Amino acid sequence: MENLLLIFTDYTIRNVLLGAIVLGLVSGTLSAFAVLRKASLLGDTMSHAALPGVIIAFLITGVRAPLPLLIGALIAGLLGTLFMSLITSTTRIKQDSAQGVILAVFFGFGMALLSWVIRQPGSEHAGLDRFLFGQAAATVESDVITMAGIGGIALLLIALFWKEFKLITFDAQYARTIGLPVGLLDVLVTTLIVIAVVVGLQMVGVVLMSAMIAAPGAAARQWTNRLGVMVILSAVFGAVAGAAGALISSSAANVPTGPVIVLAITVIVIVSLLFAPNRGILWSLRRTKSVLAPSPVEPNAQAHVVGSARPKGVYEP
Amino acid sequence: MTQSQIEIQVVAALVAAACAIPGVFLVLRRSALISDAISHTVLLGIVIGFMLLGDIENPLLIVFAAGAGVLTVTLSELLLKTRRVREDAAIGLVFPALFSIAVIIITQNFGSIHIDVDAVLLGELAFAPFNRVDIIGSSLPRGVVVMGIILIANLIAVAVFYKELKLATFDAGLAAALGFSPALIHYGLMTSVSVTAVGAFDHVGSILVIALMIAPPAAAYLLTDRLARMIAYSALIGIAAAISGYWIARALNVNISGAMATMTGIFFVAALMFAPERGLIAQVIRRKRRGERFAVEMLLVHLRRHEGTSDEETENTLGHLTDELNWSPRYAHQTVKRAQRNGYVQLVSDALRLTDQGRTMASTLLAVR
The missing domain is CATH 1.10.10.10 (Winged helix-like DNA-binding domain superfamily/Winged helix DNA-binding domain)
Structure with missing residues (x-):
């Protein structure tokens, strides 16, 4: 109860909680699209690829203000996607290898840059490594406002282009025939996913951000076949995981926020996989059992079913 | 060159060659991102091994770490088998969760001991010469011994199972029909990836492990159609990237692993541009x-x-x-x-x-x- 009160009174906890919820909402929404587009690991690639962009933006502006760094991250992430599609469209190298190359090389380059920046005199660069590992506890009000602003724009764009996104996700061929700029819309969706990644990066860090793009959508997919419901569920799952992570880590000593958020969303995924109606594993186990079990009432019923499934007049003795 | 400079380069070259061998098969089998997952989750194995053994130098840690790597693959495949998620999502769900558990255990228990998350991702090759072991009377850097053994093990595994690996990679159906167990080959490969990743990430960090496992084989894939040559080219490109990266890092005073990873990218782009038949x-x-x-x-x-x-x-x-x-x-x-x-x-x-x-x-x- 004491902890609950702290949410309203403690400045740090409130910021962390709000930040985590915004992070969960934005990445959850985009996660639904990422999962449907078979791009779950895009979050992983992009969160790594963003690092050199952050450092270069810092080198250009010379200050650690959130907005320029986020824009730098966004540009680097998009550049990474561009290279990725160049590699897969011009050579026989497949998506997974292209992603791996971009992820490791961009991040390695970012690391080299970061180590150089850190050796420079001055203290402005302090805290740049937050983009590597995330540091939720250091979230301040201006961070939350920036995150909410950028995330809000992303969500607004999804609402605006809802019909178009739905179409290119499920039937790109048809979208092309009715004259939609499919290529452009693809780029827009990818940009929005990169935005979601970039928004969360400084809270949960590179590795854990990939979970926030892969997991909420995968969980939401189990509950519904409708895109609208799935996106909303995905956003809610993300936000719940964010809130749970922030609250649990603030109520115990020495518990890092990012990993707890990831474990929370993992639990949601497991529950969804097991218990979701229709698609849940337990439900299908029950169904299989009831089909396999011999019916005690009508012993001849099964024989009848098998017999009638036979093509008539072919195998009749 | 001083002795320690030579030693660092030898460790890096051994890591590059050792990573190239399983890397080629990952790239060909379209599971390159498994290296990303495994190189992160071995941390969990190391943490648990450290808790049980109480010694960060114990060679048995490698068993725990490799076990964590194989566990990652097993869990991803289990998820895939439920047919509720796709392959990319399966990988993306498992490894952040395991990595999170590792990070939580570290912050809970070893706040003061140096298992740093930074060190995991970035590694520090410059320390390689300081960590030495005595083998038959001569003092060698531990990295040379460990990576040398792993490289030799990988070479032997590829030499012995070359035909099986080749068949399972290019025609899994035929391999299964002829009685080779695809699962056995798959898990053998994953064990090799895990062991290599554990041995290597101690010195170079997980990012360079990923870079060396994917970028050189991907570059070699553009240069040749023959499997044996692809393995050889990958190893050579990896070694060249490691050594050139080392000198660039020294000249510019930057992180060695970062510079090496950048060089693997430059070699890859060179292959992408100038490969005789498949280049742009x-x-x-x-x-x-x-x-x-x-x-x-x-x-x-x-x-x-x-x-x-x-x-x-x-x-x-x-x-x-x-x-x-x-x-x-x-x-x-x-x-x-x-x-x-x-x-x-x-x-x-x-x-x-x-x-x-x-x-x-x-x-x-x-x-x-």
């Missing part, structure tokens, strides 16, 4: 050649159509080509030059005449069409 430049040249050959063929067909007709005087001239085929004067000129060089046409003042050779060629083209 070769592709552009090939496309241009094809266009040029087609233009010459158009010219021959045009001349053949009007040869001996009443309008031959006006149609078969250099000047007319710009109207007829919609070519720029320069392009028309170049095409005629090309046709002349091949002995297909003669240019007499402005009039174009087919040679015998050109006539045969044009007839062939017309017959085909």
Whole structure:
């Protein structure tokens, strides 16, 4: 109860909680699209690829203000996607290898840059490594406002282009025939996913951000076949995981926020996989059992079913 | 070069070569991102091993770490088998969760001991010469011994199971039909990836492990169609990237692993641009050649159509080509030059005449069409 009160009174906890919820909402929404587009690991690639962009933006502006760094991250992430599609469209190298190359090389380059920046005199660069590992506890009000602003724009764009996104996700061929700029819309969706990644990066860090793009959508997919419901569920799952992570880590000593958020969303995924109606594993186990079990009432019923499934007049003795 | 500089480069070269071998198969089997997952989750194995053994130097840690790697793959495949999620999502769900558990255990229990998350991702090759072991009377850096053993193990595994690996990679169906267990080969490969990742990430960090496992094999994939050569090229490219990266890092005073990873990218881009057959430049040249050959063929067909007709005087001239085929004067000129060089046409003042050779060629083209 004491902890609950702290949410309203403690400045740090409130910021962390709000930040985590915004992070969960934005990445959850985009996660639904990422999962449907078979791009779950895009979050992983992009969160790594963003690092050199952050450092270069810092080198250009010379200050650690959130907005320029986020824009730098966004540009680097998009550049990474561009290279990725160049590699897969011009050579026989497949998506997974292209992603791996971009992820490791961009991040390695970012690391080299970061180590150089850190050796420079001055203290402005302090805290740049937050983009590597995330540091939720250091979230301040201006961070939350920036995150909410950028995330809000992303969500607004999804609402605006809802019909178009739905179409290119499920039937790109048809979208092309009715004259939609499919290529452009693809780029827009990818940009929005990169935005979601970039928004969360400084809270949960590179590795854990990939979970926030892969997991909420995968969980939401189990509950519904409708895109609208799935996106909303995905956003809610993300936000719940964010809130749970922030609250649990603030109520115990020495518990890092990012990993707890990831474990929370993992639990949601497991529950969804097991218990979701229709698609849940337990439900299908029950169904299989009831089909396999011999019916005690009508012993001849099964024989009848098998017999009638036979093509008539072919195998009749 | 001082001894420690040589030692660092030897460790890096061994890591590069050891990573290239399983890396080739990951790239060919389209599971390159498994290296990303495994190189992160081995941390969990190391943490648990450390808690049970109480010693960060214990060689048994490698068993725990490799176990965590194989566990990652097993869990991903279990998820995949439920058919509720796709492969990319399965990987993306498992490894962050395991990595999170590792990070929580670290912050809970070893706040003061140095298992740093930074060190996990970035590694520090510069420390390689300080950590030494005595083998048969001589003192060697631990990295040289560990990576040497892993490299040799990988080489032996590939040599012994070469045929099986090759078949399972290029024709899994046939491999299964012939009685090789695809699962056995798959898990063997994953064990190799895990062991290599554990041995390597101690020195170079997980990012360079990923870079060395994917980028050199991907570059080699553009250079050759033969598996054995692809393995050799990958190892050479990896070693070249590691050593050049080391000197760049020294010159610019930056993180060694970061510079090496950057160099793997530069070598990859070089292969992407300049690979003899599959490179982008070769592709552009090939496309241009094809266009040029087609233009010459158009010219021959045009001349053949009007040869001996009443309008031959006006149609078969250099000047007319710009109207007829919609070519720029320069392009028309170049095409005629090309046709002349091949002995297909003669240019007499402005009039174009087919040679015998050109006539045969044009007839062939017309017959085909």
